[in-house]
Amino acid sequence: MLIISHLTASYGGPTIIKDVALEINEKEIVTLIGPNGAGKSTVLRSIFGITQLNKNSSIRFFDQELTGLSTQEIVQLGITYDPQGRTIFPSLTVDENLDMGAYLLIDSNLVRERKDYVYKEFPRLKERRDQKSKTLSGGEQQMLAIGRCLMLSPKLLLLDEPSIGLAPKIIAEVFEKLVQIRDSGVSILMVEQNATQALKISDRAYVLELGENRLTGTGHELLKNPEVKKLYLGA
């Protein structure tokens, strides 16, 4: 559904990623791993149109070229993005955070329907719907960020380090939720430092290094790959 090729991007200065290619199919969790500074987050930002792309870069979503589109247009095509682990609007209530996730939806019945769905998936959020979101625990905030991304019922979800700063038990909960979301038909592209746990739930993964493609394979292949083991899994 998403095919990235020759992606070369910068923030106006030095080139951060060079000639990156990757592909995401429907109902797939794809993970980007790699050392700090490998340009993993830049890939997500580029999909969302917030980097400067080289003119050969191509990001195709179904039959639509995404490069050059505005954020609003990209969101409306069915891609939502959680920028950097646990991004919420802290002074807004849980309910209002979800409203903001549905900002581009005009139909208020549809907003209500989607909200019911998110609350069904995340009952804890429902209990806290009128609380300010900054009072939630780290895990709950991450769930809220994911719930917010689901408000537009996207086809593709981009997550930047959903496990950051969370306790291992909570990470397992979050990842389990991601598997459920994939099974409901949403593809997920995520960036993760926590490679072992992320690879276990990933259908496929890419290893980036110094802004370039290094390796690719299924989650299990990479888990067993000696090089990956040595460099990123701490084995």
Next chain:
Amino acid sequence: MDILPQLLINGLISGSTIALIAVGLSLIFGVLKFMNFAHGEIAMLGAYFYYYFFITLGWPVLPSMAITVALCAFVGFLFNRFIFWPLRKESQWTLLIVSVGVGMLIKNSVQLVASGSTRTYSQANEPSVVHHFFGDALIITSNQILIIVSAFVLMLGLFFFLKYSKLGKSIRALSDNMSLAGVVGIDIRRSVDWIFVLSSAIAGFAGILIAYEESLTPNMGQHLSILAFVAVILGGLGSIPGALVGGLLIGLLQDVGTGLTIGGYSIPSSYKSLIAFSVLILFLLFRPRGLFGISLEEDKSQKE
């Protein structure tokens, strides 16, 4: 102590108008993270626009008010679009200094066109109806009642707008986390435009109320900017209810503080500003987060 009710009412009148200006200052600070010292000048501009339509042209009250508020909103929009928005990536100090400059521009333009002399609305006004309460302990004019009522109605309206409307929620989201607001599809430029339009319209209206109660001079804006600034610090940076409460408190403290005679001592009313600034300094020293807000150091939404 028998003048206390009168002092409280006077304080409430000036406080509610300061609050209206402070809330706009707070909204603008929320998104662009700078203190807009031109904001009080919009109130001054409102007072003068109204003078032109109501006194000079002799229009009825409501149309004069409507066009004044619309013009102030438009001026706010222009200043944002052509000055503040293009500079939004600069440091907050750059923006602050620019806003001081913009304020001078507005003030001197008014001085040039309308002259620096003091004016009042009363010359064309019939003397206002006076109401007495508790014998003569409390004297309020009809105008003053209208000022308090309209200021509170406006504050309440603003509260419901920010709390429940989609635009209101998106404005709060924007001041919480601007980059995330962009990611969920909020049109940031348009929302910031709206914040300036709204804040300037409210400030313009507040300017009319203030000029009814006091008088008009081109210097009034600067003073109002500073009072609103004190109100925002007092209430707590980034807190809209804080700005409202801060404004009311400043008004009350000034009027009660200069009106009361305690043990033979009193502060002359020309030293009102002494009270406002003492409060400012005390808060900055001992409670920089204000009553409801977060301190600058904790404000994680600061510019990256």
